[in-house]
Amino acid sequence: MRYTSFVITNFKGIQHLKLDIDGNPASKVSILVGLNESGKTTIMEALSFFYENIRDTNEKHLTLHPSGIVDKHSLIPKNRKDNFSDKTEISAFIELDEQEIKSLQKVLKENGFQCSEISPQMMIEFEFGFEDSSFKERRNYWNSQIKGKEGKKRTQQELSPDHKAWSPAYAFIKKQIPPIIYYPNFLFEFPDSIYLEEFPEEGREQAFYRLLLQDILDSLNNKLNLKIHIIDRVNNATRPNRENLNSVLNKMGAQITKLVFSENLSVFRADTSNKSITVSYPEVDEKNNILYVELQLKDGEDSYYIRERSLGFRWFFTFLLFTQFRVQRYQGSKSLIFLFDEPASNLHQAAQQRLAGALEELTKSEVSVIYSTHSHHLINPKWLESTFIVRNTALEYEKDDIDNFQPTNIEVEKYRTFVSHHPNQHTYYQPILDVLEYRPSNLEAIEDVLMVEGKNDFYVLSYFQDIIIKSKKKISLLPGTGSGSLDTAIRLYYAWGRQFCILLDSDEEGKKQKKRYQDLFGNIVMNRVFVLEDADPDWAGYATEKIFTNDDALTIQKSVFPDKQKFNKKLFNLAIQENLARASVVTVSKTTVDRFNKLLSFLCKSLE
Numbered sequence: 001m002r003y004t005s006f007v008i009t010n011f012k013g014i015q016h017l018k019l020d021i022d023g024n025p026a027s028k029v030s031i032l033v034g035l036n037e038s039g040k041t042t043i044m045e046a047l048s049f050f051y052e053n054i055r056d057t058n059e060k061h062l063t064l065h066p067s068g069i070v071d072k073h074s075l076i077p078k079n080r081k082d083n084f085s086d087k088t089e090i091s092a093f094i095e096l097d098e099q100e101i102k103s104l105q106k107v108l109k110e111n112g113f114q115c116s117e118i119s120p121q122m123m124i125e126f127e128f129g130f131e132d133s134s135f136k137e138r139r140n141y142w143n144s145q146i147k148g149k150e151g152k153k154r155t156q157q158e159l160s161p162d163h164k165a166w167s168p169a170y171a172f173i174k175k176q177i178p179p180i181i182y183y184p185n186f187l188f189e190f191p192d193s194i195y196l197e198e199f200p201e202e203g204r205e206q207a208f209y210r211l212l213l214q215d216i217l218d219s220l221n222n223k224l225n226l227k228i229h230i231i232d233r234v235n236n237a238t239r240p241n242r243e244n245l246n247s248v249l250n251k252m253g254a255q256i257t258k259l260v261f262s263e264n265l266s267v268f269r270a271d272t273s274n275k276s277i278t279v280s281y282p283e284v285d286e287k288n289n290i291l292y293v294e295l296q297l298k299d300g301e302d303s304y305y306i307r308e309r310s311l312g313f314r315w316f317f318t319f320l321l322f323t324q325f326r327v328q329r330y331q332g333s334k335s336l337i338f339l340f341d342e343p344a345s346n347l348h349q350a351a352q353q354r355l356a357g358a359l360e361e362l363t364k365s366e367v368s369v370i371y372s373t374h375s376h377h378l379i380n381p382k383w384l385e386s387t388f389i390v391r392n393t394a395l396e397y398e399k400d401d402i403d404n405f406q407p408t409n410i411e412v413e414k415y416r417t418f419v420s421h422h423p424n425q426h427t428y429y430q431p432i433l434d435v436l437e438y439r440p441s442n443l444e445a446i447e448d449v450l451m452v453e454g455k456n457d458f459y460v461l462s463y464f465q466d467i468i469i470k471s472k473k474k475i476s477l478l479p480g481t482g483s484g485s486l487d488t489a490i491r492l493y494y495a496w497g498r499q500f501c502i503l504l505d506s507d508e509e510g511k512k513q514k515k516r517y518q519d520l521f522g523n524i525v526m527n528r529v530f531v532l533e534d535a536d537p538d539w540a541g542y543a544t545e546k547i548f549t550n551d552d553a554l555t556i557q558k559s560v561f562p563d564k565q566k567f568n569k570k571l572f573n574l575a576i577q578e579n580l581a582r583a584s585v586v587t588v589s590k591t592t593v594d595r596f597n598k599l600l601s602f603l604c605k606s607l608e
Helices: 040-054 098-110 166-176 203-219 226-235 239-260 311-324 349-362 381-386 415-420 430-435 455-468 487-496 508-525 550-560 569-582 590-606
Strands: 002-011 014-020 029-033 087-095 113-118 121-131 134-143 146-150 180-183 275-279 283-285 290-293 295-299 302-305 336-341 367-373 387-392 410-414 449-452 477-479 500-504 529-531
Touching: 002 040, 014 040, 014 410, 029 040, 029 381, 040 087, 040 121, 040 180, 040 336, 040 367, 040 410, 098 113, 098 166, 121 166, 203 226, 203 239, 226 239, 239 275, 239 311, 311 349, 349 367, 381 387, 381 415, 381 455, 381 569, 387 415, 410 415, 449 455, 449 487, 455 477, 455 569, 455 590, 487 500, 487 508, 500 508, 500 590, 508 529, 550 569
Parallel strands: 029 367, 029 387, 180 336, 336 367, 449 477, 449 500, 500 529
Antiparallel strands: 002 014, 002 087, 087 121, 113 146, 121 134, 275 295, 283 290, 295 302, 387 410
């Protein structure tokens, strides 16, 4: 099961908003981009609050940070608190997979409803009614298209709320719905001690960390249990039990070490060969008479509590533990959504860039991520098609707030749509940089760059460079918005004293723009602006997609759109984007690979 969209009405500063995360191309990462006070946090609170209501409670072990909605009165929009006789609504649109549909059919049959048709698309809504600004009631709606017949009746009908199968069917859906786990930040202190059993004064934190230990055990894939394989062995401390327990603790420490210092995640750049995480032998807390363990960082001969390390280490340590191990949970859905509000916002840009890589690694499992940011370092170009611009229309960002008396109104707009509304941008990235009010500093390193006509060229070259060929020497790519749109980018890179080159199609328009750039910029673009046939004379008249063999172009298209038997340029480009976002390797011929190797080698030499 997966979420496809959310609709939010009258939730704090949101008047009405639809967040459509079922993008095309599909992506497991959605980004909410906007400045402070734009409303990003409010959107995340609404999504988290929806799932809390699915479970009917703030689950004790779900997260250290529930939505924060304790008093329903806080849902009322600020400008309507004087007399709000309306309702707050949060709706989620979901889609069932084939196995879930079969299981639902079984539930219906067991409750006297012979199902003939189930639409995989369903909607669940929570409505919170108010009268005179006082909360009155919560209502729950489930909208589905389930057709069949009751018992031996011949007449087909839709399943109605009055049928006895309705409640069991809805209970099944609620049980399957993916968890939404919200982390506003990772700046809380990791405890020195984690208690292995409940005690009355423990609070939410200890219950959460205890479940984290079980998640780590689950990740070892050996059906290990906290009580049976740790607590019971301590309480019956025979020599064999101590040996067995030490084996479990050592494996837990090794598993955490492997995760935290993984080369794939690579969030720690320094040499980590002499570092490890240890899980101590359980001891008894004399005050509470409860067993506890300690997690420590062993660095050479010295050991440290997690709280004794740097802010950056603590942030990444908790981030990795709370996400990667949560996915391993033995019981429950492995399909879930993490919400991260301004992750790593207080860390330096290199740490933010490494976090983007860790997020990509996280989504290789059945996990989706929605995160907010106002840092351009946390925006992977591969995810721009699933990026949303968040704006509070009450704020006129170019004016002082003292002039602003409009009620808060939070809106979202897909980046692709946002770009189309700003036709005068110089590169495909420019609107997002404008939203973030980005200006490079005098100390900021600016990479050498290959400028290409547009986003489709960017995605094709990125896909072959990063996924198919896995080039050791990477070219940084900057997409424009057409072959003639790169004038400003050329001036900027020349002023910055950085190397750049330009690649255009070998069609009539590409050749026309090549000559225009040469006439306009003269020696500045000498040996820097190319059309495809400059790399290979056989590519005269080619656009980028023509570098593929016809069979390979269709193969890539069918990897995402298997029912389409004829080549369609739009579908082909969407397929490239989706395969790039998923890091999915599509097998193509040696001819196509050799052509792209030749092109990338030519471009690398041109940037030297």
